[in-house]
Amino acid sequence: MTSDIAIPDRPRTLAEKLWDDHLVVKGANGEPDLIYIDLHLLHEVTSPQAFDGLRTEGRPVRRLDLTIATEDHNTPTLDIDKPIADLTSRTQIETLRRNADEFGVRLHSLGDKEQGIVHVVGPQLGLTMPGITVVCGDSHTSTHGAFGSMAFGIGTSEVEHVLATQTLPLKPFKTMAITVEGELKPGVTAKDVVLAIIAKIGANGGQGYVLEFRGSAIRSLSMEGRMTICNMSIEAGARAGMVAPDETTFAYVKGRPHAPTGQDWEDAVAYWRTLPSDEGAVYDAEVFLNADELEPFVTWGTNPGQGVSLSQTVPDPASFSDPNERAAAERALEYMDLKAGTPLKDVTVDAVFMGSCTNSRIEDLRAFASIVDGRTKAENVRVMVVPGSARVRLEAEAEGLDKVFTDFGAEWRFAGCSMCLGMNPDQLAPGERCASTSNRNFEGRQGKGGRTHLVSPLVAAATAVLGRLASPSDLARFDSPAARSTTGIGA
Amino acid sequence: MEKFTTHTGIAMPLTRSAVDTDQIIPAVYLKRVTKTGFEDALFASWRQDPEFVLNQPAYAGASVLVTGPDFGTGSSREHAVWALRDYGFRVVLSPKFADIFRGNAGKQGLVTGVISEADVEALWAAIAANPGSEMTVDLTARTARLGDLRVAFDIDDYTRWRLLEGLDDIGLTLRNEDKIAQFEARREAWRPRTLPVR
Numbered sequence: 160m161t162s163d164i165a166i167p168d169r170p171r172t173l174a175e176k177l178w179d180d181h182l183v184v185k186g187a188n189g190e191p192d193l194i195y196i197d198l199h200l201l202h203e204v205t206s207p208q209a210f211d212g213l214r215t216e217g218r219p220v221r222r223l224d225l226t227i228a229t230e231d232h233n234t235p236t237l238d239i240d241k242p243i244a245d246l247t248s249r250t251q252i253e254t255l256r257r258n259a260d261e262f263g264v265r266l267h268s269l270g271d272k273e274q275g276i277v278h279v280v281g282p283q284l285g286l287t288m289p290g291i292t293v294v295c296g297d298s299h300t301s302t303h304g305a306f307g308s309m310a311f312g313i314g315t316s317e318v319e320h321v322l323a324t325q326t327l328p329l330k331p332f333k334t335m336a337i338t339v340e341g342e343l344k345p346g347v348t349a350k351d352v353v354l355a356i357i358a359k360i361g362a363n364g365g366q367g368y369v370l371e372f373r374g375s376a377i378r379s380l381s382m383e384g385r386m387t388i389c390n391m392s393i394e395a396g397a398r399a400g401m402v403a404p405d406e407t408t409f410a411y412v413k414g415r416p417h418a419p420t421g422q423d424w425e426d427a428v429a430y431w432r433t434l435p436s437d438e439g440a441v442y443d444a445e446v447f448l449n450a451d452e453l454e455p456f457v458t459w460g461t462n463p464g465q466g467v468s469l470s471q472t473v474p475d476p477a478s479f480s481d482p483n484e485r486a487a488a489e490r491a492l493e494y495m496d497l498k499a500g501t502p503l504k505d506v507t508v509d510a511v512f513m514g515s516c517t518n519s520r521i522e523d524l525r526a527f528a529s530i531v532d533g534r535t536k537a538e539n540v541r542v543m544v545v546p547g548s549a550r551v552r553l554e555a556e557a558e559g560l561d562k563v564f565t566d567f568g569a570e571w572r573f574a575g576c577s578m579c580l581g582m583n584p585d586q587l588a589p590g591e592r593c594a595s596t597s598n599r600n601f602e603g604r605q606g607k608g609g610r611t612h613l614v615s616p617l618v619a620a621a622t623a624v625l626g627r628l629a630s631p632s633d634l635a636r637f638d639s640p641a642a643r644s645t646t647g648i649g650a
Numbered sequence: 651m652e653k654f655t656t657h658t659g660i661a662m663p664l665t666r667s668a669v670d671t672d673q674i675i676p677a678v679y680l681k682r683v684t685k686t687g688f689e690d691a692l693f694a695s696w697r698q699d700p701e702f703v704l705n706q707p708a709y710a711g712a713s714v715l716v717t718g719p720d721f722g723t724g725s726s727r728e729h730a731v732w733a734l735r736d737y738g739f740r741v742v743l744s745p746k747f748a749d750i751f752r753g754n755a756g757k758q759g760l761v762t763g764v765i766s767e768a769d770v771e772a773l774w775a776a777i778a779a780n781p782g783s784e785m786t787v788d789l790t791a792r793t794a795r796l797g798d799l800r801v802a803f804d805i806d807d808y809t810r811w812r813l814l815e816g817l818d819d820i821g822l823t824l825r826n827e828d829k830i831a832q833f834e835a836r837r838e839a840w841r842p843r844t845l846p847v848r
């Protein structure tokens with residue numbers, strides 16, 4: 160790319176390269192830089208006022224060809240052909256439909272094959288790719304950083320700004336390298352890695368930073384796994400998370416509906432290969448983790464940083480030296496109705512939620528299915544499996560996973576955010592306890608008074624089998640995979 | 651955003667201090683999906699009282715609000731500014747504004763002028779003596795005039811410049827339209843496009 164903006168002649172990080180390559184105007188004396196946005200994703204919750212702002216000022220959407228919308232937060236996961244009962248939900252969705260129609264924005268509505276959680280839809284269409292900037296009025300936009308893109312959530316005024324100008328005035332972020340070296344044990348997944356990272360640096364430890372995940376353990380992850388990790392960067396307070404693109408990334412993007420083809424593909428890959436951080440590039444902070452030591456992880460509290468290995472006990476608030484952390488732990492245990500010292504594997508649950516933009520892609524569903532296949536759910540739990548998109552639902556059904564889930568006793572639903580935040584009817588009742596593959600365990604997040612334990616799809620599955628928090632290794636003692644496999648998926 | 655140089659309109663006194671954003675617009679109105687049409691929500695609970703100043707015929711169509719100190723405290727909701735703007739207010743004069751409210755106002759074209767407490771009292775008295783009288787606000791000179799009474803107000807240079815030029819955040823960015831277009835001209839062909847669907 161040629162421009163009059165000088166590129167610094169020193170080793171740069173991935174984040175710095177992306178920033179430099181999207182500079183429209185370099186801010187002079189303390190003003191923000193103006194950054195170009197390659198891809199703008201919209202959904203029904205944070206877009207209405209942005210469109211109304213455009214209307215008031217008589218402004219069009221500058222780049223309809225870089226803009227796409229889907230319905231996800233409010234959509235029901237049952238009876239999707241019936242009118243939406245909740246008035247606020249229905250108004251938000253109908254408003255998005257009207258706005259998309261009026262301004263000419265491509266929209267995937269409920270019932271459409273490409274509808275789904277905005278962060279599942281972008282990658283699946285091949286719109287999310289390395290080397291681009293992605294924004295959406297949603298904090299978990301960090302998911303798309305898994306491709307080696309710069310992706311972050313924005314507020315409604317910023318949504319309006321991007322719609323009108325395709326740019327954002329921004330101050331550069333600081334960079335933090337999170338290096339995970341080694342090999343993950345069987346049964347330990349990307350979700351466990353990211354929960355362990357957040358527990359290590361804290362729910363605010365990433366504030367002001369773009370996190371770059373690196374090291375052999377990250378390199379060996381699939382794109383789905385990398386998306387799970389980047390998705391939860393925001394739970395460490397970070398602005399964005401990213402993984403440098405490599406052959407795994409290129410293979411995932413290639414052939415998707417919006418992936419470049421022919422010479423464009425060659426040009427793109429050539430550029431993408433230049434993106435990984437240079438030898439000697441300096442980060443503002445560095446964190447190291449040993450993958451060999453990681454075990455299946457679970458949260459016991461009400462922020463994603465309050466987590467431990469599943470084989471441990473509920474921590475004693477007195478063990479926290481920081482007085483704020485101690486007080487937070489006391490409050491969390493009270494809300495979660497947990498006693499210090501209780502083995503986490505003794506904790507029984509009422510519900511298992513398999514879904515959300517953290518873990519609802521086809522690979523996540525396959526992992527869940529590999530455990531529940533041929534088994535029956537524990538009587539005390541209700542189990543809900545919600546695919547991230549309509550396409551994931553179709554793919555899963557083509558593989559027969561829906562049958563595995565329903566035979567197990569789980570509910571097989573339509574795509575959307577669902578019980579991740581309970582804006583639709585999928586909510587926990589007060590006091591109910593849930594093992595959830597989502598990303599936030601805040602008080603009341605999954606329904607007023609609901610209690611959330613964040614876990615991986617494998618832990619969610621084992622928990623659904625036993626009715627208490629469990630890892631797949633706990634199942635071996637009860638039966639053997641060979642004796643029960645009906646689809647050949649295997650454990 | 652419209653340029654603001656001078657404005658003449660009916661002045662309305664709100665003889666209270668510390669009017670917070672919940673009073674300006676109660677939270678129930680935040681469920682709406684529009685950025686306009688909040689005129690009915692302005693001072694919604696106070697308006698239940700027929701005696702409330704907004705309900706007095708003399709102030710129908712008022713566009714300059716003269717109020718006590720600490721106006722706009724509380725939440726950061728931009729709706730507070732939208733409600734004032736939608737009702738028809740172009741100017742608020744007060745001895746002190748909450749910072750976030752002031753910032754939001756500047757972005758939406760609502761002038762927030764800081765005047766002395768003595769001037770507020772003087773304006774209130776003058777308006778009370780002659781309800782429904784008009785005030786002229788001159789942003790270039792940073793003065794407000796009501797009959798013979800002339801007061802000076804403060805507004806920071808940057809906000810004043812934006813208002814005089816009629817620039818909201820988007821308008822500001824669009825001053826670099828040529829740079830954006832140049833950037834777009836050199837974007838590579840491989841970058842994603844959402845249209846057409848293939």
Ligand code: SF4
Binds near residue numbers: 276278517575597
């Ligand atoms: S699934 Fe949950 S976290 Fe993801 S976009 Fe939807 S509500 Fe947000």
